[in-house]
Amino acid sequence: MSARSRVPVSMIKSELVQRIAEHNPHLYQRDVENIVNAILDEIVAALARGDRVELRGFGAFSVKHRPARAGRNPRTGAHVPVDQKSVPFFKTGKEMRERLNRGNGTSEAGA
Known part of the structure; x- marks a missing residue:
């Protein structure tokens, strides 16, 4: 089965955090979660300001x-x-x- 013919799967935030933590074993998962949350919060705050x-x-x-x-x-x-x-x-x-x-x-x- 090719990658193009597989059924689309969504990734939730906790899975994103887990993948980033796996690729960066020197970071604690809770730190990765805090970083991801900080980035998303800043994007939302900027949009709320109209930026x-x-x-x-x-x-x-x-x-x-x-x-x-x-x-x-x-x-x-x-x-x-x-x-x-x-x-x-x-x-x-x-x-x-x-x-x-x-x-x-x-x-x-x-x-």
């Missing part, structure tokens, strides 16, 4: 603002107001896209 977070080669996190609008209840068809909201947005970096598309037989010339 953009760019991790070169990986991607950029930003916030998109969606205006208030009139929605529709799919069950009853009644119109309902939908408040404005801010949603997180992630755009992959060029290096990540190239690594993900390397060797899959597609041409990147038209991308």
Whole structure:
């Protein structure tokens, strides 16, 4: 079975912490967990301030603002107001896209 034909599996934060700890045996797992939490907390705090977070080669996190609008209840068809909201947005970096598309037989010339 090739790697491309396997069923997608998600990784949760505790599994990420465990993998990083395995690759860095000189660090305690609790320290790795604190580092991962600190990074994620800083990204969230920056987005909450309205900042953009760019991790070169990986991607950029930003916030998109969606205006208030009139929605529709799919069950009853009644119109309902939908408040404005801010949603997180992630755009992959060029290096990540190239690594993900390397060797899959597609041409990147038209991308």
